[in-house]
Amino acid sequence: MLVAEGLTKTYRLPGGGSLAAADQVSFTVPRGGSLGIVGESGSGKSTVARMLVGLERPDAGTVTVSGRDRATRPSALGRHRRAARLARAREIQMVFQDPYVSLDPRLTARQCLRTALRLHGHDTKGTRIHSLLDRVGLGTREADARPHQLSGGQRQRLAIARALAVDPRILVLDEAVAALDVSIQAQILQLLTEIRDDTGVALVFVSHDLAVVQHITDETVVMRKGAVVEQGPTARVLGAPSDPYTRLLLASVPHKGWDPADAIRARAAVDAAVAVA
Numbered sequence: 001m002l003v004a005e006g007l008t009k010t011y012r013l014p015g016g017g018s019l020a021a022a023d024q025v026s027f028t029v030p031r032g033g034s035l036g037i038v039g040e041s042g043s044g045k046s047t048v049a050r051m052l053v054g055l056e057r058p059d060a061g062t063v064t065v066s067g068r069d070r071a072t073r074p075s076a077l078g079r080h081r082r083a084a085r086l087a088r089a090r091e092i093q094m095v096f097q098d099p100y101v102s103l104d105p106r107l108t109a110r111q112c113l114r115t116a117l118r119l120h121g122h123d124t125k126g127t128r129i130h131s132l133l134d135r136v137g138l139g140t141r142e143a144d145a146r147p148h149q150l151s152g153g154q155r156q157r158l159a160i161a162r163a164l165a166v167d168p169r170i171l172v173l174d175e176a177v178a179a180l181d182v183s184i185q186a187q188i189l190q191l192l193t194e195i196r197d198d199t200g201v202a203l204v205f206v207s208h209d210l211a212v213v214q215h216i217t218d219e220t221v222v223m224r225k226g227a228v229v230e231q232g233p234t235a236r237v238l239g240a241p242s243d244p245y246t247r248l249l250l251a252s253v254p255h256k257g258w259d260p261a262d263a264i265r266a267r268a269a270v271d272a273a274v275a276v277a
């Protein structure tokens with residue numbers, strides 16, 4: 001349903017020169033599927049996420065949803081530009097790491113959802129707002145709270161409810177559980193799995209955390225310095241990786257009996273492989 005084809009983005013650096021933040025990134029996500037994008041900080045994950053939702057225009061490549069190209073300039077859509085832009089926003093919604101930045105501090109949870117529903121011309125009746133709050137496990141007390149009166153986990157639940165308000169086909173989550181402690185993380189991951197099962201929404205899960213991606217995705221894309229080094233079923237990519245960089249990421253995750261020297265050796269193997277290539 002979602003097809004990213006050859007997504008490429010190069011940034012000009014202030015001191016001259018340029019940086020390939022994404023280079024020919026391609027993948028597909030079926031209806032109701034779940035894709036992980038992993039890689040170290042700076043590998044280009046957020047750049048790809050932003051191109052998916054249209055916050056960033058690719059230098060090359062396309063994003064299509066159900067066969068329709070999302071890159072058509074709104075100006076080409078004439079007087080229905082606003083409606084077309086909103087329709088496109090409804091297809092893919094994004095949830096960010098820090099809901100403080102993306103939530104309006106003045107609005108209560110209820111008002112936040114009403115605003116999102118109204119923007120997209122949906123029914124703003126209390127029942128609809130309540131079923132959204134209910135779906136993400138927020139009660140009537142939280143409904144009248146402003147963001148600063150909610151816990152980190154509750155704020156992220158609200159951000160997810162707002163994204164779901166427009167019945168998106170795809171939810172892109174960029175490090176959406178990274179700032180939460182592990183028990184809250186587990187609750188949010190469980191919630192996302194339930195929502196996916198119930199609504200058929202597809203998930204694109206951007207994360208530096210391999211354990212999280214292993215838990216929640218069917219397919220995984222591994223990025224390094226803007227390029228895809230490996231992709232395929234999560235069980236294969238993270239269970240039996242073929243690329244030294246994926247092995248490095250796995251060797252860097254602390255676990256029982258873990259030796260940091262393993263990660264350092266894996267890093268040397270990557271550097272050697274890159275030097276040869």
Ligand code: ADP
Binds near residue numbers: 021
């Ligand atoms: P990730 O999400 O994997 O940490 P990003 O996609 O945020 O990586 O960044 C990839 C690379 O592109 C980094 O080197 C980052 O510094 C650079 N970058 C990201 N956004 C911009 C921008 N707007 N201008 C210049 N460089 C950027």
Ligand code: MG
Binds near residue numbers: 045046047175
């Ligand atoms: Mg990022």
